[in-house]
Amino acid sequence: MLRDIHSYNISSVENVEDIGFKISNMDLHVDPFDDFYNYACGTWLRRRKIPKDLPRINSFYELENITYKKLKYILLSCINEPSKFKNGKLLADFYQSYIDIRTRERLKFSPIKYIIERIDALRSKDELPKLIAFLMLNAVNTFISFDPSPDEKNSSIYALHIYQSGLSLPEKSYYIEDLFKKVRSDFRKNIIKMFRLYGVSIAEAQRAADAVIKIETKIAMISRSEEELRDVLKNYNKMSINEFRRKFAYLNLDELLNGIVTKLPDYLIVGQPEFLSGLEKIIEEENIDDIKLYLKWHVLKSTASLLHKRAVKTLFLFFGKQLRGQKKMKPMWRRATNFIIDTIGDALSELYIKEYFDKSTEAKAVKLVHNIRKAFRERLSKVAWMNLSTKKKALEKFDAMHVEIGYPAKFIDYSSIKSSKKDLVGNYIKAYQFELKRVMSRIGKKVDKKEWDMEAFTINAYYDSSMNKIVLPAGIFQPPFFDPNLDDAINYGGIGGVIGHELTHGFDDQGSKYDKYGNAKEWWTTKDREKFNEKAKEVEKLYSSLEVLPGIHVNGKLTLGENIADLGGIHIAYDALHYALNGKNPIIDGFTEEQRFFIAWAQIWKEKSTTKLKKLLAKIDPHPPGRFRGLIPVVTHGDFERVFKEKSKLNAPKFRYSDVNLW
Numbered sequence: 065m066l067r068d069i070h071s072y073n074i075s076s077v078e079n080v081e082d083i084g085f086k087i088s089n090m091d092l093h094v095d096p097f098d099d100f101y102n103y104a105c106g107t108w109l110r111r112r113k114i115p116k117d118l119p120r121i122n123s124f125y126e127l128e129n130i131t132y133k134k135l136k137y138i139l140l141s142c143i144n145e146p147s148k149f150k151n152g153k154l155l156a157d158f159y160q161s162y163i164d165i166r167t168r169e170r171l172k173f174s175p176i177k178y179i180i181e182r183i184d185a186l187r188s189k190d191e192l193p194k195l196i197a198f199l200m201l202n203a204v205n206t207f208i209s210f211d212p213s214p215d216e217k218n219s220s221i222y223a224l225h226i227y228q229s230g231l232s233l234p235e236k237s238y239y240i241e242d243l244f245k246k247v248r249s250d251f252r253k254n255i256i257k258m259f260r261l262y263g264v265s266i267a268e269a270q271r272a273a274d275a276v277i278k279i280e281t282k283i284a285m286i287s288r289s290e291e292e293l294r295d296v297l298k299n300y301n302k303m304s305i306n307e308f309r310r311k312f313a314y315l316n317l318d319e320l321l322n323g324i325v326t327k328l329p330d331y332l333i334v335g336q337p338e339f340l341s342g343l344e345k346i347i348e349e350e351n352i353d354d355i356k357l358y359l360k361w362h363v364l365k366s367t368a369s370l371l372h373k374r375a376v377k378t379l380f381l382f383f384g385k386q387l388r389g390q391k392k393m394k395p396m397w398r399r400a401t402n403f404i405i406d407t408i409g410d411a412l413s414e415l416y417i418k419e420y421f422d423k424s425t426e427a428k429a430v431k432l433v434h435n436i437r438k439a440f441r442e443r444l445s446k447v448a449w450m451n452l453s454t455k456k457k458a459l460e461k462f463d464a465m466h467v468e469i470g471y472p473a474k475f476i477d478y479s480s481i482k483s484s485k486k487d488l489v490g491n492y493i494k495a496y497q498f499e500l501k502r503v504m505s506r507i508g509k510k511v512d513k514k515e516w517d518m519e520a521f522t523i524n525a526y527y528d529s530s531m532n533k534i535v536l537p538a539g540i541f542q543p544p545f546f547d548p549n550l551d552d553a554i555n556y557g558g559i560g561g562v563i564g565h566e567l568t569h570g571f572d573d574q575g576s577k578y579d580k581y582g583n584a585k586e587w588w589t590t591k592d593r594e595k596f597n598e599k600a601k602e603v604e605k606l607y608s609s610l611e612v613l614p615g616i617h618v619n620g621k622l623t624l625g626e627n628i629a630d631l632g633g634i635h636i637a638y639d640a641l642h643y644a645l646n647g648k649n650p651i652i653d654g655f656t657e658e659q660r661f662f663i664a665w666a667q668i669w670k671e672k673s674t675t676k677l678k679k680l681l682a683k684i685d686p687h688p689p690g691r692f693r694g695l696i697p698v699v700t701h702g703d704f705e706r707v708f709k710e711k712s713k714l715n716a717p718k719f720r721y722s723d724v725n726l727w
């Protein structure tokens with residue numbers, strides 16, 4: 065469909081071969097028992113610099129660089145001949161409106177003026193729910209957020225969830241801990257800068273900054289931490305509409321949902337009821353002018369990236385540079401592509417699959433998945449710590465888990481969006497409203513189990529606990545995760561480990577709380593659950609002992625699910641590799657297949673981050689840093705010492721996965 069595909073020489077810009085598994089990424093001067101991560105990735109770590117327009121570089125970003133060039137090619141082709149491609153005009157308009165700097169400079173803040181004026185028109189706090197709804201319809205989320213997703217206890221039906229929201233900084237600790245004092249003062253300066261740019265006096269801008277920080281600090285105090293948000297049942301509080309109306313009258317549900325849903329649902333799931341009670345107090349205490357300033361800030365913050373250059377730069381200065389340590393902005397075309405991914409991503413996905421997904425990959429992937437599943441089932445049937453009745457249910461859940469590979473069964477139909485190549489903010493809000501309407505209109509209806517949460521070109525994978533399925537997008541079936549030209553060890557250590565990881569999520573501290581139908585329901589005996597918790601505690605302790613930066617440790621509770629999945633994943637993939645090797649263990653490039661497996665696993669987690677990003681992710685990311693993902697599952701594997709043959713120099717944690725042997 066896309067012509068001249070070969071004349072766009074991707075490899076001249078970024079050598080595709082370079083990012084795959086490579087012995088030359090290793091540092092053979094390092095003893096694998098001293099520091100396996102540096103042994104496996106040391107040369108890459110030493111040579112690779114973090115690009116100025118990124119807060120970190122890792123295998124995912126390296127591969128993303130190639131993907132984005134393909135996406136750019138698709139978008140430029142749409143601009144050239146929009147009628148030739150499905151959604152061609154839509155994609156071209158979105159892209160062109162984004163890169164049309166001249167129009168953006170001319171318009172400055174005028175595209176969002178109507179939103180600010182609406183805030184100015186607020187006369188009393190009673191009108192607040194109506195205003196919150198208006199803002200939501202204009203892509204601005206403030207105090208709360210809505211999520212129409214499957215009901216955790218009745219996973220075949222979509223339910224309306226209402227969650228805590230309203231913060232600009234990544235997590236509540238940013239407002240409270242001394243560690244983030246400098247971030248808070250930079251944040252304050254940034255709010256002042258943005259309001260000044262908008263055209264208010266210094267005094268007014270300072271007042272706005274004080275109001276925003278005061279209100280957001282209060283919101284932070286009543287918010288749950290990332291760690292607390294992981295508890296499924298604690299964040300599930302079903303309420304009838306009348307009960308909600310009674311308990312949270314100040315939110316005036318009918319006005320809050322007016323224009324957002326066509327008909328009120330039968331019930332709501334409140335994530336954090338104490339947050340909604342706390343929010344009522346905050347709104348009572350604060351004066352209306354300060355609330356208006358807080359809301360205006362959120363309008364400026366969520367739209368500045370779509371306005372003129374100085375607004376974009378001001379936003380980046382804090383949220384990119386000061387918060388994440390990213391030195392400069394990504395080039396315009398990358399930002400424009402991101403904008404499209406965030407708004408009408410499926411349109412791009414559909415063309416990407418047509419042009420770049422090799423169908424033969426699918427067949428190879430299916431075979432790999434089959435072997436990984438077989439290995440997992442085998443391990444599960446042999447688990448000794450679990451009672452037979454729980455194990456039977458675990459196997460049933462495992463057998464019911466389905467795997468989707470490559471791309472979704474259908475792509476979203478965007479044909480009703482009327483786009484314009486001159487109206488960036490308009491395009492954004494239209495796409496936002498389209499999506500809001502699409503997802504809100506299905507509350508109370510049957511869940512579409514075929515739907516995906518990722519684009520087909522995304523370099524990632526996920527397990528969906530409500531659907532009991534794993535999704536492996538086309539994007540991840542590329543080097544260094546998958547390379548059909550390389551030996552089994554590389555593929556089992558790469559994508560094999562990733563698949564094992566996702567399958568294990570079905571049985572981690574969160575996933576194990578869902579049954580085979582995807583309903584949050586305890587299907588374990590009390591005793592087995594206790595045993596699981598004891599074992600999980602060991603994993604938590606191990607990871608909590610790891611230091612990200614001096615004085616900052618991995619949060620073993622927040623990262624527990626990912627760590628269980630990494631440990632399980634590598635064991636499952638290692639077993640599956642042995643099916644493929646069938647008793648052989650050939651030497652390739654000086655390393656046995658078993659050795660190459662562990663090296664490949666560590667290499668997919670090669671990563672370098674700015675200190676600022678490390679600090680941030682330690683607070684909010686449920687994944688530990690790449691270094692520990694590459695290192696810990698390997699050095700705690702029961703076969704590690706035998707495979708690398710040097711028991712005497714062992715310098716690894718005493719923890720052995722075989723002592724826990726969860727999955």
Ligand SMILES: [Zn+2]
Binds near residue numbers: 565569629
């Ligand atoms: Zn995961």
